[in-house]
Amino acid sequence: MKIVVLPGDGIGPETMAVAVDVLQAADARFDLGLRLEHDVAGHESLKRHGATVTPALLEKVRQADGLMLGPMATYDFKDESRGEINPSKFFRKCLDLHANIRPARTYPGMQARLGEFDLVVVRENTEGFYADRNIESGSSEMLITPDVVVSLRRITRPCCERIARSAFELAMTRRKHVTIVHKANVLKLGDGMFIDVCREVGREFPEVGIDEVIVDAMMAHVVRAPQRYDVIVTTNMFGDILSDLTAELSGSLGLGGSLNAGRDHAMGQAAHGSAPDIAGRNVANPISLILSAAMLLNWHGQRKGLPRYAEAAAAIEAVIAQTIQAGECTRDVGGTLGTREAGQAFVRRLAALRG
Numbered sequence: 001m002k003i004v005v006l007p008g009d010g011i012g013p014e015t016m017a018v019a020v021d022v023l024q025a026a027d028a029r030f031d032l033g034l035r036l037e038h039d040v041a042g043h044e045s046l047k048r049h050g051a052t053v054t055p056a057l058l059e060k061v062r063q064a065d066g067l068m069l070g071p072m073a074t075y076d077f078k079d080e081s082r083g084e085i086n087p088s089k090f091f092r093k094c095l096d097l098h099a100n101i102r103p104a105r106t107y108p109g110m111q112a113r114l115g116e117f118d119l120v121v122v123r124e125n126t127e128g129f130y131a132d133r134n135i136e137s138g139s140s141e142m143l144i145t146p147d148v149v150v151s152l153r154r155i156t157r158p159c160c161e162r163i164a165r166s167a168f169e170l171a172m173t174r175r176k177h178v179t180i181v182h183k184a185n186v187l188k189l190g191d192g193m194f195i196d197v198c199r200e201v202g203r204e205f206p207e208v209g210i211d212e213v214i215v216d217a218m219m220a221h222v223v224r225a226p227q228r229y230d231v232i233v234t235t236n237m238f239g240d241i242l243s244d245l246t247a248e249l250s251g252s253l254g255l256g257g258s259l260n261a262g263r264d265h266a267m268g269q270a271a272h273g274s275a276p277d278i279a280g281r282n283v284a285n286p287i288s289l290i291l292s293a294a295m296l297l298n299w300h301g302q303r304k305g306l307p308r309y310a311e312a313a314a315a316i317e318a319v320i321a322q323t324i325q326a327g328e329c330t331r332d333v334g335g336t337l338g339t340r341e342a343g344q345a346f347v348r349r350l351a352a353l354r355g
């Protein structure tokens, strides 16, 4: 499996270094035959190549089996004509990575303020309110007069259908429940269609229970009782916001793994951003990227019918639980270790699986 590795900005290089160590340890233990190709995106690429991402990099990623993208300082990138392209949107759009899968769960040994839970947010990833990617070219956010901005939201039946299918298929491997989160009381046409299509797709999965929750009320419900939820399917922006909340409710945004998956490509990417407030201090939690790497291995294994990739992913997830329970983790989740030291503990445990 060839994986392109792009460390990113802020805490990206620190956390990606750990994720790479973990991938290499998993490779040694499970004989995965990984080939990691290191390159740059974001500020480093802007410095070297005059653009945060380049066509050559996209070609390299297209030829690979997967991409690990570190967090990017996307807020810094304002002007595409000066090469300041949001790498996250670039790969999602160019590789048509329609499903953003964002799990959130509690772990034994960590204080679970809201009780134990294990849920996954399945977020539509290619349209919605994201003006920089929901049209073919340009931006669907327009300055009409100096005092008037119009931002357009795109919702299409095919995109609703494919994200609904991803959610129901995932639910079949879990506790067989899908919650549709929407704002159809206000966005009657767009979210109305989203719900209708989710219900239609749901009829193909009669074993899967369905409920529907309006997005604002969902914020209260998920804080009150996150254990009520299994798979949550929603449109792009709602999913972006909701999944940061569920990651933080599980203990820390630094636990939030994230896989962006399409038909032919997938990208592991932390749910969080570049965290400039803690960058370069060896305190960032690497678990988010480690979990995303495990999800990428699992995706590849399922696609190619290679069970050892799923075994490697399961082992990485088990080691995440072990390290947290043993307190061998960063301070955001109650530990005392730095990013590097947490990574070393992790690799030690993964290597110990050999015995």
Ligand code: NAD
Residues within 6 Å of the ligand: 011, 015, 070, 071, 072, 073, 074, 075, 076, 088, 252, 253, 254, 255, 269, 270, 271, 272, 273, 274, 275, 276, 277, 278, 283, 284, 285, 286, 288, 332
């Ligand atoms: P952020 O997600 O970077 O940080 C929010 C809070 O969570 C901060 O207090 C941060 O210290 C903490 N945090 C984040 N990751 C952590 C980790 N691994 N371990 C411990 N604590 C962690 O959000 P922000 O500060 O609003 O954004 C910073 C930059 O990241 C902006 O440029 C933004 O546009 C960008 N961003 C990028 C992505 C992405 O690349 N996918 C996602 C979100 C934000």
